[in-house]
Structure formats: structure tokens, C-alpha cells
Amino acid sequence: MIPITKPTLSKYKKYAPRFKEVIESGILTNGKYVKLFEDNASKYLGVKYCIAVSSCTSGLMLVLKGLAVRGEVVLPSFTFSASGHAVLWNNLKPVFADIKKDTYEIDPISIKKMITPKTGAILATQIFGNSCNVAALRKICNKHNLRLIFDAAHAFGSELKGKKVGVFGDAEVFSLSPTKVLTAAEGGLIATNNKALAEFCRIGRNYGDDGSYNTKFNGLNARMSEFHAIIGLESLKNIDKNLKDRLAAVNYFKNKLSRIDKNIEFQAIHKNSKSTFKDFSLYINPSKTGYNRDQLHDHLITNGIIAKKYFYPPLHLQKTYNKFYVNKKQLVNTNNVANNVLSLPLFSHISKKEIDLIVETIKTFYDTKRI
Template sequence: MSDKPAILGNTPVFRERLPIVQPTLPPFEAIASQVEEILSTGMLTKGKYLRLFEERLAEYLGVRHAVCVSSCTLGLALTYQGLELKGEVIVPSFTFMATVHPLVWVGVEPVFVDIDPHTWNIDPAKVEEAITPRTSGIVAVHNFGNPADVEILEDIARRHGLRLVFDAAHGFGALYQGKPVGGYGDAEVFSLSPTKLLVAGEGGVVATNDDALAEHIRIAREYGNDGRYGSNFPGLNARMPEFNAILGLKSLEMLEENAERRNQVVKRIRERLERLPGLNFQAIRPGNRCSYKDLSVLVDESKFGLTRDQLAQALDAENIETRKYHDPPVHTHNTYRHLRERHVGRLPVTEWVAPRSLSLPIYSHMDEAIADGICYAIERIYAHADAVRAALVAHQ
């Protein structure tokens, strides 16, 4: 077979579509008895499996409280509410929109700051520059599962008397200096959706050592009802069903194995693709472990010979699905158009990284043959970059 890429007429590397993600799930037999129990008893929510899941999560994360909710987004919203954020809150723009939207829901103005050019996480120096008398908090993100500079951010928050929340949506499986992320700042909020390493179907977790905040989240997820059928404040329905807790419990048992396996797969891919000019990967600080919820590369057209979008098109022809996560960055969304003037020229790294970032397929049970196939597809696209670019331009 010719080494030309599929976009130039060759057979695709993969006969069937390779999805961007495949959740690593337990066999049904592993949860069948628990599922049968909740169906036979009718205890579908607010039951023993939710309590057990919260206990196991708190133990794993090393925190006093792990409060389960129906989504990470609602977990963030209720956390922002419980911390009584007001005025301005500093947040990265290179993130998923759900990091920022709940700030608006609680009446806070987001102030976007730039990211570190190597880790792609919020830049602590830019955070400190952005603090004003109106600032009430900082929201940082463990982007793609790469732990943020938590201790530096904690020091900044402490010195300025600010609240600190970590959007840890990608965080299960990530380690900061050998410890699971989860116990830093005022709270860390995780996602349990199917794209994550710890899967509950849907759901979120608010991890905190703040007793008052944990109690607020527990009441807030019940409409603000403290059990007396009134409401102390406007809460929401953010309960996690028993089925999700059952699935989450089994997924938690698999988490360490899945995180280690995913890191092995990424190591294999990185070692091969880092040989190609113009492909750059996230820097992981020494002593940390990335969960690699996503495996993203930066495509430098001047060295690789193709733009990010051209590489994505060529990979599509190889039956490899990709994603352009965090592009466009949040500060450019129509939702925040009223803030654009404030941020003009202030996020150069974000605006350089976002249009060049491409996430490749990654999942915890990916075997070596699949990983090698992804690498081979990219290698042969690079080897014929000029012809690929010409073909794509001709078909525009």
C-alpha cells in the first residue's frame, strides 16, 4: 500500500470511524444486582448508593465532603452561589463555556485572563495583575486534566482575601504532587459525564473541606429546601439518581487503572509524534500527573506545513474523529460581546493557542494498534503536507 494519506486517494488507516472518545465502562454483570435492587424497591433517588458514593469519593479525594449533583455545571453554579461571589471573578477564556456561564447566573462579571503558553492553564501572574477592589474570586481550570498551579493560586487568593474555585471537570485521574486534585482552594468541582475517566452517565461532584459550603450544596440541590418543605434560598433540582451513583461507584474502582493506562497510551503517542516538527503538547509540571481527559496537540503551520483545520480534514479522511476544544475561546462568544473591549489585546496566548489546538482520540482501554494507527496517519499526512494542502485548497 502506498504511504500517501487517504485524502490523496489512499485507503484510510481505519476502516471504521474512530471516535474521539469511548467511555471505559464496567460490564453490566458488575452492577446488575444493584440496578435490580433499585428497580424492585423503587428507590431511584436519595438512597444508600448516593451516600456510599459520596463517602468513597471523599475518602479518595482526601476531603471532608464530596457532594454529588446532577452535573458539573450545576455544581459550579451552586458553589459560586454558596461562596457568595459578587462583583468580578477572574477566569480563563481557554476553557469550556460551562466554567463561565454559572458566574453570570449568580450575577458576577467574568474577567478573562490569559493562559500559560506551555501548560495551557490559567497564568498566575496574569491573575494577580487583574485583581481590583471589585474582585471577589478566582476560578481556575485543570485543563484537559493537567493540574493547575494550585499552590501559587492559593497563595494569591489568601493574600488578597479572595475565594478560589477549581473547575476540575477533567480532574479525576489527575495528581498534583502525587495527590489527587480535589482538596485545593475553597472547592473543586468535577464532572462524571461519559467523556471523563470516572463515569456516572451524567453527574458532578463538589469536593470541599468547607463545612458550611458543603451544607449549602446539599440544601441547594434540593431547591433550597432544608427538609421542612420551605426554602431558605433559591436552589435547584440538582440531585444525582441512584443509578448514576451505582455506575460511579464501580467506575471509581477502575479509576487508578484507567488513569495509568491512559498515561501509558499518551506516552506512546507523544514519543512518536513529538518527532514531527510543528506538533506541540501540553507541559505537565514535574511531580504531577495529567488525567488526559483529552489529548490535545498544537499545530504550528509554519513548521508542520498544514493548519490545524487542514490536519483535521485529512484525519477525517482517515476515519479519525477530532475535536477543536475551547475554540472559539469564551471571551469571543456572543454571550460576552459586551466585555470584548475590555479584553482586546489582553489574551495573546489564548488567541494563539485556541485556533491551533486539536484533540485526538484517547480512551482508557485504547490498545497499542489504535494508538500506532493514529500516529501513522499523522505521519503520512505530514510527509505529504504540500500535496494535502494543495488538494484541500483546490476543493474549497
């Protein structure tokens, strides 16, 4: 079996001395490793503040609250549930904008149609690590006085025009769960240049308590433990190599797959940008390929290759969100992409042999279907 992904970790002995030190010190949380991880991450990104939290979900919840967003939040429906959940947890109304058919990013033209006097923020996802059109989003936000927040769960290490994703929004939130290139086992990182927001998030991850025990607001317990920070630090040390290996794997995949069928399409990546390829997705257009995404998915699963239909169903078709969805014509590309994309297994240390096996399994699908 080849899983959809695996974390790329160092040998245990790399972590062991620091784990031992933490156990012996008795300082298991809020200690020097969390601080070091935050400092190293902010240096890497080129952003003033990084706040380590328990997950990207809790980070997004804190950021929306800290920026005092009110009313409606425009976001893509082609994203993971947590983007929308953070909006709902803040008693805000999610308004779904369409995505672009080739890059899968939220479409600025669609966003403009969704803006009302009640709109408070745009929450855009850096989907699969592919950066959004940041300049266009910033322009809309400036015009309508909106907050710009990025769900950058997939995108630690992504770049746009020589700058790291993390520096563009009022805040950007990364996930460090095991499926991400930078992982701390579980966790999240809030990146911002806004001092007041950084302070709010630091207090907010600790129940709203600034240390006085007299809470300032209803915060969360969204702290990161020292053990998670140690895993994150080790992962951060290896991030550039892991990203490079991943890109090489994606290029190897693309080359092999194009030889099977030129009609298999791939996510378009912005010019002057680098994607983390948190996921490597194929777009299967049935009218060109003669088969659909679900058929290929089922064939791969039957053969032990764990491909995933990320992100299907999109948010507006999920039980939690369908009450917010008004006009079916608004999300044409979202429905199209969600129905036709398939993510193949990818991890930073995937071998050529494993990729060959996946490609060979796709080839047998073509042979048996006589396509």
C-alpha cells in the same frame, strides 16, 4: 471511525444486581448508593466532603452561590462554556485572564492584572487534567481576600505534589459526563473541606429544601440518581487502572508522533504532578510544521478520526461572552493556543492498533502534503 473518546465501562452484569435492587426498592434518588459514592469519592480524594450533583455545571452554580461570591470572577477564556455560564447564572461578571503558553493553565501574572476592588473569586480550570499552579493562586487569593474555586471537570484522579486535585480550592467541582475518566453517565461532584458550604450544596441540590419543605433559598434540582451513583461507583473502582492505561497510551502516542515530526508539541505537564489526560492535545505551530491545525483536523475528520479543536472558539470569542471582552492584547496566549491545539481521540481502553491507525493517518497527511 475512531471517536474522540468513549467511556470505559464494566460488563453489564457488574451493574445489574444493584440496578435491580434499586428498582425493587423504589428508592431511585437520594438513597444509599449516592451516599456510598460520595463517601468513597471523598476517601479517594482525601477531602472532607463530596456532594454528588447532576452535573459539573450545576455544581459550579451552587458553589459560587454558596460561597456568596460577589462582583467579578477572574477565569480563563480557554475553558469550556460551563465555567463561564456558572458565573453568569449567579449574576457575576466574568473577567478573562490569559493562560500559559505551554501548560494552558490560567496565568497567575495575568490574573494579577485583572484584579479590581470588585473581584470576588478566581475560578481556575484544571485544563485537560493538568493541575494549575495552586500555590500561586492561593497566594493571590489570600492577599486580596478572594475565594478560590477550581473547575476540575477534567481532573478527577489528577495529582499535584502527592495530593489529589480536589483538596486545593475552597471548592473544586468535577464532571462525571461520559467523556470523563471517572463517569457516572452524567453527574458532578463538589469537593470541599468547608462544612458550611457542603451543607449549603446538599440543601441547594434539593431546591434549597433541608427536608422541612420550608426552603432556605432558591436552590436547584441538581440531585444525582441512584443509577448514576452505581455507574459512578463502578468507575471509581477502576479509576487507578484507567488512569494508568491512559498515561501509557499518551506516552505511546507521543513517542510515535515525535518520530513523524519533532516539531509537533504537547501540553507541558507540571513537575511533581499527574494529569488524567482527559484530553491529549497537540500544539501545531505552523511556522515550524509548515501546515496548520485546521488542515490536520480536516484530514483526520475526512479519514474517520474524530479529532476536536478543544477549546475553540475560546469563551471571549463566543456570542455569550464577547461583550465582556475589553482588551484584545490581554489574551495573546489564549488566542494562540485556541488557534493551534488539536485533541486526538483518547480513551482509557484505546488499543495500540487504534493509536497506530491514528498515527498512520497523520503520516499520510505528511506524505500527501510532502512536508
